[in-house]
Amino acid sequence: MSAKLARKIKRFRKERELTQLKLAERAGLAQSFLSNIENGLQSPSLKSLEKISKALDVSINDLLK
Template sequence: MNLPERVGNRIRELRKAKGWTQEQLAEAAGLHYSYIGGVERGDRNISLETLEKIVTGLNVPAAEIFKFEEDTEYRRAMDEHMTLMNTLEAKDLRALTRANQDIIEHFIIAKAGDT
């Protein structure tokens, strides 16, 4: 799979994690929905300006577009989590991070007790 196809697949994954259609992403990015379809299929060799519009429309860090993971179930769960986190203000994100740390510690301790 070439880079445009991998980027297109990643854009599709991020869009679906938001529960959006191609039309909704196109509107958020200021592009035509058929163009988004071409990007997702890897048919379009997009410019950095267009990539910036898509990243802005998705409200994700640009680096997320280039995170190619093989474990799609894991990636889908992370994408959904990141989508939710991107809606928070910094103070709320810090509070959520502290809560997540406590929860993860609990899972680690519980898992260690199972062995």
């Protein structure tokens, strides 16, 4: 699941023309953590996933489906 989730987060981020740093700032997360998520090195907690989805203006369901 994390590889698919990583691709979705990256795709939504690029569609919104956001850098990892800008998305991380909007979500209140470290850029290095977001990078690790996008590269499949870490899985986000539900709380982090909520922050990312809000920062991307998508539902968690959109990220997971």
